[in-house]
Amino acid sequence: MSPKSMFGLALVAVGLLVASSSLYVVKETERAVLLKFGAVEEADVKPGLHFKVPIMNEVRKFDGRVLTLDTQPQNYMTVEKKGMIVDYFAKWQIIDVEKFYTATGGDTNNANRLMAQRINEGLRNQFAKRSLLEVVSGERDELMDKLTDDLDGFSRSSLGIHLIDVRVKQIELPQEVSGSVYNRMTAEREREAREHRSKGKEQAEFIMADADRQKTVIEAEAYRDAERIRGEGDAIAAANYANAYNKDPEFYTFVRSLNAYKKAFQDKQDVMLVDPNSEFFRYLKDAQGKQ
Known part of the structure; x- marks a missing residue:
């Protein structure tokens, strides 16, 4: 290798050495200061590639994370x-x-x-x-x-x-105070629990009383409505009976007698002591109901 080539390689090596000493990189997770003979020249170097003067400048990097x-x-x-x-x-x-x-x-x-x-x-x-x-x-x-x-x-x-x-x-x-502290904390929590239970019981009684009141009102209103409807039904039934009786009193009397016979003799064990000539047996003796 010629002296000229050796000199060129030496220059390249020196250049690489100078470049490596002059360039530095600050990462995103780092904070850095640039010093000049020990004094701060640049307070907060931004992330990226930067240049410094060898020997004169020094870079100090710190972790910028939490x-x-x-x-x-x-x-x-x-x-x-x-x-x-x-x-x-x-x-x-x-x-x-x-x-x-x-x-x-x-x-x-x-x-x-x-x-x-x-x-x-x-x-x-x-x-x-x-x-x-x-x-x-x-x-x-x-x-x-x-x-x-x-x-x-x-x-x-x-x-x-x-x-x-x-x-x-x-x-x-310390062992000598831990027991008393825990006992006081337990007593405090028990007191709070009793207060919560007391409030819950009070609210429960209020809800139950309100429910009982509503139940009483609903039952009273239902009974009132039922009686009114029953009365209206009885009135309609009585009117129907009256209309039927007015149209054919004899037939109405005959039907009522048949219903009475059915109710009276529905059990074979029943025994009745009645005068055969009484009004009850009127239609049993004569289909026309004549005495």
Whole structure:
């Protein structure tokens, strides 16, 4: 290989080396700062391909996704001076790359340590204002929301971090107080259950009384309507009987006598003591009904 070819290859190698040292890529999931001799030259480098000057410039990249702070359980005291062991976690994300780099040196461990100190202090102050029952019961979510809002302002202004959420994973009580706390919680739930049962019984009695009243009204109205219809039917029947009697009184009397005979002699065991010459046997002696 000629000296000219060797020189050309050397130039290409140097060019590739310079290019590899001068070009860098920032991913969508990353945040980056461009430093010039250690000082911040570009605070928030956008994702994509970028150019830098070797030796003079340095690029520091950080994870731009939501990160988790998970610490060891801590001991806190309530307003009654009762201890508890609290295990919590926090979610945070870098929003100001320059401030984050300046405050933490770009080290997420330093960021976690600084935030853990403030969260521990905030939890200690919040728990010290509340009783053990309040901390264990439903006020815990309200407490954590307030703590998150308070600390988010500090983390934004001091660390360039958005504190998204702080949540308690577990609260363990000392053995000497756990029994009494659980007993108080059980008694409270039983009291609420009794109140619900009492209200339900009261409503049930009201519904039953209203149903009985409606039943009485419906039966009274039905009886009234039935009596009215029965009276109207009896009136129509009496009118029909009267019309039939007026048309042929003798035939009407004969039919009534036959019905009376049928009812009187429907059982073979019946015995009647009646004068044979009585009006009852009028049509048995004579089909014309003559005496």
